Amino acid sequence: MINSTYSPLYILFFTMVLSACSSKEQPKIEEFFHTNIRDDNSKEFTFSLLVSTKQKEARKEGNSSPDSNNRKGRKGKGQRGQNTALAPTAKKQSSKQDKMKDIFHERLILQMERAQYCREGYITLEESFVGAIYTLRGECHESASKGDRKRFL
DSSP states (O other), X not given: OOOTTTHHHHHHHHHHHHHHHHTOOOOEEEEEEEEEEOTTSOEEEXXXXXXXXXXXXXXXXXXXXXXXGGOOOOOOOSOTTOOOOOOHHHHHHHHHHHHHHHHHHHHHHHHXXXXXXXXXXXXXXXXXXXXXXXXXXXXXXXXXXXXXXXXHO
């Protein structure tokens, strides 16, 4: 049986654990895969991921964050020409972006296997990671076959 002097501590502990678990919001990831077979039989594609969270969607609808009216101007701490290391938040952002790039490339590989679009590989024509949109435009090594034309046009 639990000692009554410890019960408030247990309740507090379990409340903290539950709130920590519930605050980890999983992002919603939408995939877009567009194919294009040109007249010269070259095969191009665009693969994009759009990452959004409920919080970001709420900001879009309301056009502001909940505390946007209480914000003050930023105060600079660095001086011009000063060599500064990445701030902890910048490191965290960089780490988060690297993780999203890894997820992006894993999903691209899966999409290529599913679609069987570039069976002999591809070259990257353009790659961008801007905000919550990750996009790669590429061209397949092989030319389009008659089967490709039927399936992807």
